[in-house]
Amino acid sequence: MTKVLVIDDEAPILNALRINLAARNYEVSTAADGTAGLAAMARERPDVLILDLGLPDMDGTEVIRGVRGWTSTPIIVLSAWGQESQKVAALDAGADDYVTKPFGMDELLARLRAAVRRAAPGPAEPVVSTEHFSVDLSAKRVTCGGADVRLTPTEWQLLEVLVRHPDRLVSQRQLLAEVWGPGYQNEANYLRVYVANLRRKLEPDPSRPRYLLTETGMGYRFRP
Amino acid sequence: MTKVLVIDDEAPILNALRINLAARNYEVSTAADGTAGLAAMARERPDVLILDLGLPDMDGTEVIRGVRGWTSTPIIVLSAWGQESQKVAALDAGADDYVTKPFGMDELLARLRAAVRRAAPGPAEPVVSTEHFSVDLSAKRVTCGGADVRLTPTEWQLLEVLVRHPDRLVSQRQLLAEVWGPGYQNEANYLRVYVANLRRKLEPDPSRPRYLLTETGMGYRFRP
DNA sequence: CGGCGGTGTTAAGGAAGCGTCAAGACCGGC
DNA sequence: GCCGGTCTTGACGCTTCCTTAACACCGCCG
Numbered sequence: 001m002t003k004v005l006v007i008d009d010e011a012p013i014l015n016a017l018r019i020n021l022a023a024r025n026y027e028v029s030t031a032a033d034g035t036a037g038l039a040a041m042a043r044e045r046p047d048v049l050i051l052d053l054g055l056p057d058m059d060g061t062e063v064i065r066g067v068r069g070w071t072s073t074p075i076i077v078l079s080a081w082g083q084e085s086q087k088v089a090a091l092d093a094g095a096d097d098y099v100t101k102p103f104g105m106d107e108l109l110a111r112l113r114a115a116v117r118r119a120a121p122g123p124a125e126p127v128v129s130t131e132h133f134s135v136d137l138s139a140k141r142v143t144c145g146g147a148d149v150r151l152t153p154t155e156w157q158l159l160e161v162l163v164r165h166p167d168r169l170v171s172q173r174q175l176l177a178e179v180w181g182p183g184y185q186n187e188a189n190y191l192r193v194y195v196a197n198l199r200r201k202l203e204p205d206p207s208r209p210r211y212l213l214t215e216t217g218m219g220y221r222f223r224p
Numbered sequence: 225m226t227k228v229l230v231i232d233d234e235a236p237i238l239n240a241l242r243i244n245l246a247a248r249n250y251e252v253s254t255a256a257d258g259t260a261g262l263a264a265m266a267r268e269r270p271d272v273l274i275l276d277l278g279l280p281d282m283d284g285t286e287v288i289r290g291v292r293g294w295t296s297t298p299i300i301v302l303s304a305w306g307q308e309s310q311k312v313a314a315l316d317a318g319a320d321d322y323v324t325k326p327f328g329m330d331e332l333l334a335r336l337r338a339a340v341r342r343a344a345p346g347p348a349e350p351v352v353s354t355e356h357f358s359v360d361l362s363a364k365r366v367t368c369g370g371a372d373v374r375l376t377p378t379e380w381q382l383l384e385v386l387v388r389h390p391d392r393l394v395s396q397r398q399l400l401a402e403v404w405g406p407g408y409q410n411e412a413n414y415l416r417v418y419v420a421n422l423r424r425k426l427e428p429d430p431s432r433p434r435y436l437l438t439e440t441g442m443g444y445r446f447r448p
Numbered sequence: 449c450g451g452c453g454g455t456g457t458t459a460a461g462g463a464a465g466c467g468t469c470a471a472g473a474c475c476g477g478c
Numbered sequence: 479g480c481c482g483g484t485c486t487t488g489a490c491g492c493t494t495c496c497t498t499a500a501c502a503c504c505g506c507c508g
Contacts, residue, residue: 189497196455196456416465452508462498477482
């Protein structure tokens with residue numbers, strides 16, 4: 001769940017944000033001034049910071065600089081209408097984005113999504129490991145006992161489909177359709193050849209498969 | 225020098241941007257509609273794209289999607305006041321930021337700086353070394369056995385893409401799109417020629433590659 | 449016991465992909 | 479306009495991969 005920290009001294013805005021963000025399934029924490037905000041930033045380690053520039057105890061750009069000293073967490077700035085120079089200063093200090101008050105909640109949420117998306121390297125953990133081998137989906141890399149394993153394109157595609165559905169039984173028809181195309185749904189012999197190839201390259205004992213299991217008459221299953 | 229591409233169909237805005245950006249030492253190119261814009265994007269390889277949503281020939285979000293298909297170059301969107309839903313759609317399509325017309329030039333420039341700064345690799349290690357050669361990404365210099373190696377512009381771009389994704393498989397389509405442009409995704413023979421050039425200049429034994437590995441049917445991989 | 453459907457294994461031919469070389473096209477500077 | 483460097487383009491031989499077929503195996507049931 002995405003964690004958001006809101007630093008603002010106006011109670012109505014704080015409440016509105018807390019309610020709306022919580023409703024969208026964000027985890028929200030708040031702080032009412034710059035000092036408390038910097039402390040909360042270090043303590044909570046949020047994924048995004050929403051920062052009001054008009055704080056009672058310190059200038060907004062100082063907060064930004066304080067945060068930027070040790071993390072690149074995205075910062076979205078709230079500023080009152082007309083404070084052009086402040087906004088510019090905030091962006092130059094390292095803010096990622098800003099929204100002018102009064103603002104529409106939809107716009108803020110869209111900017112929030114954009115900021116989180118930019119910061120996130122990848123949506124899902126792309127590496128699946130077993131005791132004997134590991135598969136890095138994004139790098140398209142397979143290592144077995146420390147050494148790289150070379151897979152042909154077809155072998156890789158087949159393994160990818162199985163690994164993306166761990167513990168699930170994947171039917172022969174689905175495998176054939178996803179790897180060879182929808183026109184190959186009766187060529188079950190392809191599967192036998194390529195599953196055998198994968199087992200020879202990955203299984204500790206290819207004749208007694210431990211990870212790439214056969215479900216007779218149905219399909220195959222990957223058990224991590 | 226930072227390169228900026230402006231896609232806008234209104235001549236006054238185009239001129240204002242050209243003058244102001246050039247005065248700030250940006251290198252500016254322009255396009256008047258989406259089609260020409262996408263072509264210019266591939267040709268010019270700007271560091272930032274400024275995109276007006278109100279184009280005559282296609283929807284702004286389509287342009288964004290066309291660009292995001294092959295590069296993560298920052299995109300700043302210009303939109304008329306009040307088009308809230310358009311702005312949200314643009315951000316969700318992959319835009320990085322937007323500015324509402326009429327806009328202050330200072331604000332646009334600040335957002336431009338922020339976008340470029342965000343896109344910069346930041347604290348990433350700018351020099352990658354192997355046992356036999358080392359690549360300085362920021363200085364664009366390659367040394368092999370103590371001596372400088374001369375690379376042609378195309379050779380350098382190709383090497384840069386591979387080195388920026390160490391250990392990762394980079395598909396032929398991605399390499400072609402990033403080095404030659406999105407229109408060259410079927411010219412796999414270019415890759416063969418230039419990978420061979422790089423190997424001849426960098427590999428200790430070009431016929432038995434140790435760092436620039438080919439994965440038949442899939443792409444290439446740089447192993448440090 | 450002997451067929452039968454589904455599966456695992458292996459090998460060979462052809463297709464596709466790759467490395468290499470070289471010649472021509474292009475483009476900049478002089 | 480010439481010249482050197484760079485980029486395209488095509489052809490050739492070689493390697494890798496995909497497809498296909500043949501055969502052994504296993505469990506099931508008549």
